[in-house]
Amino acid sequence: MPEVFIDGKRYEFEGKPMLLQFILDQGLEVPFFCYHPAMSIPANCRQCMVKVGTPVKDRETGEFEHDENGDRKIRWFPNPQTSCSTPLQDGMVVHTQETSEEVARAQKDNLEFILVNHPLDCPICDQAGECPLQIQTYKYGPEGSRFEVKKVHKPKRVELGPRVTMDAERCINCTRCVRFTEEISETNQLTIVQRGDDNYPQTAAGEEFDDPYSMNTVDICPVGALTSTDFRFKARVWEMNQTPSIDITNGKGCNVDLWTRDNEVLRITPRENDEVNDYWMPDAGREAYKLFNENRADRPSIKLDGDNQSNTSWNNAIETFAEVLDAHEADDILTVGSPHASVEENFAFNKFFNLLGSSNAKFTPDVIPGAGDDFLITDDQAPNTNGCRAINLDEADSNSLQSAVSGAKVVIILSDDLVGREVLSAADLNDSYTISFATNENDTTNVSDLVIPITCIAEHAASYVNVDGRIQRSYPAKETKYTNRRLNLEMSEGRLDRYGTNFDNWVSEENKVDCLPVWQFLNKLAERINLDFSYNHSRDVFADISEQFDMLSDISYERMDEENGVQLPIKQEEVKQA
Secondary structure, eight states: OOOEEEEEEEEEOOSSOOOHHHHTTTTOOOOOOSSSTSSSOHHHHHHEEEEEEEBBBBBOHHHHHHHSSSSEEEOOOSSSGGGGGGOOOOTTEEETTTOOHHHHHHHHHHHHHHTTTTOOOGOOTTTSSSSSHHHHHHHHSSSOOOSSSSSOOOOSSOOSSEEEOOGGOOOOOOOHHHHHIIIIIIOOOEESSOOOGGGEEETTTOOOOOOOOTTTTHHHOSSSSSSEETTTOOOOGGGEEEHHHHHHHOOOOOOEEEEEEEHHHHEEEEETTTTTBBBBBHHHHHHTTTHHSSSBBSEEEEESSSOOOEEEEHHHHHHHHHHHHHHGGGGGGGEOOOSOHHHHHHHHHEEEEETTOOOEEOOOBBTTTOOOSSSSSOBBOSSSSHHHHHTTEOOOOOHHHHHHHHTTEEEEEESOOOOTSSSSSGGGTTTSSSEESBBBOHHHTTTSSSSEOOOOOTTSSSSETTSSEEEEEEEOSSSSSTTOOTTOOSOOOOHHHOOOOSSSSTSSSTTTTTOOOOHHHHHHHHHTOOOOOOOSSHHHHHHHHHHGGGGGGTTHHHHHHTSSSSEOSSHHHHHOOO
């Protein structure tokens, strides 16, 4: 098998990998800026230079030549090579900055050139704390600057589009953003303008950077040249918790990270998963942080007189719910699940009312034909349509659901704005007592007689099955009124959470929503009506699911964690036809 020697250690390789990626795959480090594994290799930052040589072979015998010590003779390249664009060869010898003073000096000098016109504004730069240039300057760069004349000035605070703001002075011309629009999103909306040290990325005259994936350029920018207009100056990266989760704005289920501070989600960024979204996510998915923070259903509410809703206690909500169930036969109750709710929520919801004798819950897919693209945006607007199918909820279109509602005296809806997305009209619910389990206030909760606030994906651990039939799960990123980050082993702690108290002016209780997971509320309701139903955690719900459905029998949270989601035995053709 072909071999390569890196800093004196032997490695075997297959195929024709590039040297830099191979080094990174071994857990080693070489600094770089312009290289990205999902895009072409321009080798223009020159930071990943290494010393490279190849063994000398006898032309007649093809055997390696050896020196007087019995070691292979090495023919060194005359200059350091960019490792990102150097393909591996059998017998190649490589010295990185770890073993070569020449390479270390080359990297140091290159950084000095990059920093010549770079502004010294790390204290106010949004990228500080997660900036490759900042990190590598500390590790490999010069201790000071010898540049004592005026730096080049370029445009600042330029709104390239509705979501991305540019500071051209910080740009180091890695061209990652340009290559992204050319090779990944294929909108070709960015290019490099001007020449020499005046270069920076820009759109065509009169055009704006409205690419539906534009904010991915913020993620891959190795400096603070491109920043999120919405997130600018909101928080430092070291102040926030980073929690893995799933994008809920469409059916692809992009893997994401939720960044929280003081129990607010401040931004959402993509999390790498080769099987789902690679390194990217659509801009629309980043807007979901508003759903987690704003317009939340907070405390139960009940309609007493006319159309006015009033907040009420949990005890009163449970008592009212129980009285409604007692006053009606099981056949009079219609339960409606949701492709916007998790597998666990739909299952617990359906099981509870099945135990009361009600029919299987129905659900209506949230599909907008033509809304998707051939990348990460789908026609399906919900994250768990296939999850509803996997646990055998009854799929219903708008007409059949309207017909079912017209024959029901009680309609119980799980986490779906059926009125807002025009599956039902407000008038359809006039003749029934309507109960909504909801994460946010919406058109459906506004016409409901009783609203039960429930946790959203940012507040519970739960699983979702995407349009490709892959089941993935979320982790809790936010506390509610009834949870504590320090007591929940699935929640991460940041500096503010660990050391802040309620007496600090940057930590408050105001951002904790008064809500419960669906299964916990149903536990309380079951206790009130003497029903044998109890789940302590979403893991308990999923354990029950895996026992009842063959498709999910070998699935667990641990396996989803280890494999970054698990592909269920659902054929792609079947999913698309469904």
